[in-house]
Amino acid sequence: MNVKYIEKLRNSGLRPTKQRLQICDVLFETKKTFHFTIYDLAKKIQKQTNFDISLATIYNTVHAFEKKGYLKQIPINTNQTYFDTNITDHHHFFDLKEEKLIDLDDCDVGPINIKKKINGKKIKSVEVLVKLED
């Protein structure tokens, strides 16, 4: 069960520690992908686990995973940073009342063609954020 994460971590040059494997389990061992803040994740880990992981380690691990491309950061203006376990190119609804992110499939949004070019720069990502109100 853990073997795949041990491999994944090793292949990324990250040592498969108890903490990282636990975090992998919480993040990736689910049917559905999800959006979370560091605080959300810390709570989820506490619920699913006996041993606590320090907040510093959670921050470190999430950033390491983001750098490796196993997590994405969602650009949104809130006091906390949102992450996404869905690393495919996709867009989001943001429910302003509930402060919840909802995935939009690519087919929910037409293809986006950016006509403007900036000299010497290339496009890294194109993300649509649709804010929802009641």
Next chain:
Amino acid sequence: MNVKYIEKLRNSGLRPTKQRLQICDVLFETKKTFHFTIYDLAKKIQKQTNFDISLATIYNTVHAFEKKGYLKQIPINTNQTYFDTNITDHHHFFDLKEEKLIDLDDCDVGPINIKKKINGKKIKSVEVLVKLED
């Protein structure tokens, strides 16, 4: 010169104080619209003015103007909040290296048609963020 801002503020239920008029001057008395952080704005005010405005007032005023729709907040993940004096519907490049926002005209991005609907919610805004790298 200030008369139009005095009117604008009065019509918004905001008293036209010396500070607010000064901030209006810095924000809206320019040919081109621009993007800024609170820190940027504070520096700009210092340069253009003799009397200093307290940081608290700058925060209060920017938020008041945002609430009235005279400024927009740009959804982006940085340690500071970005605002925009261009309140028309438009999208952005974000130059990751320079940490600078660049406007995209509506014609630079095709029309975006969100097909998915969420029960009881309506779309407030649709914003595209295009990240640029070298």
Next chain:
DNA sequence: ACACTTTTTTAGAATCATTATAAACTAAAA
């Protein structure tokens, strides 16, 4: 198993953008 190196974890402190407080001030209303 053991010695040695490198990476990781962690508690706690530091940072820093933003927000709250509450007293002094100012604009508008009566």
Next chain:
DNA sequence: TTTTAGTTTATAATGATTCTAAAAAAGTGT
């Protein structure tokens, strides 16, 4: 002018995030 409500400001508080440095764990070679 007096009163009222709104505004400014210095200062403190908040809170998410990052930093620090020491202890622990993992990997490597023998």
